[in-house]
Amino acid sequence: MATEKEKLSILSEMIEFAKVDGQIKELEFNFLLGVAQQLGVDREKFNSLFISDAEHVVPKSQAERILQFHRLVLLMNVDQEKKDLEVTKIHNIGLGMGLPPMAIHRVLAVMDDYPGGVVPPKVLIDIFKVHYN
Secondary structure (H helix, E strand, O other): OOOHHHHHHHHHHHHHHHHHHOOOOHHHHHHHHHHHHHHOOOHHHHHHOOOOOOOOOOOOOHHHHHHHHHHHHHHHHOOOOOOHHHHHHHHHHHHHOOOOHHHHHHHHHHHHHOHHHOOOHHHHHHHHHHHHO
């Protein structure tokens, strides 16, 4: 399980991503709150991340980096609006985590094939497997 520092970093990165278009919509906020609850982060710490960022920690394992990328893809699509700025930002975040550029591109391309842009976990994993074999 992730440390407190890693959990806050995950949420902070997601909040920063949600702000990329200048606002956090209610659907995005609720999604972020749900992730915070899944991670076991209390409401006070969660709320504080909107005021100041947590220290950025790149997830250690490849599986954790892929999971975080998947969370970001879900967050991007929660409001059913995909803006070019968001796509560019998520692509750059994926690169910053050391994910394969072609896998990132493929995930962003296939998400339009699924309702609500929700790429099933198995599909996402299969895309990344191709680029690690």
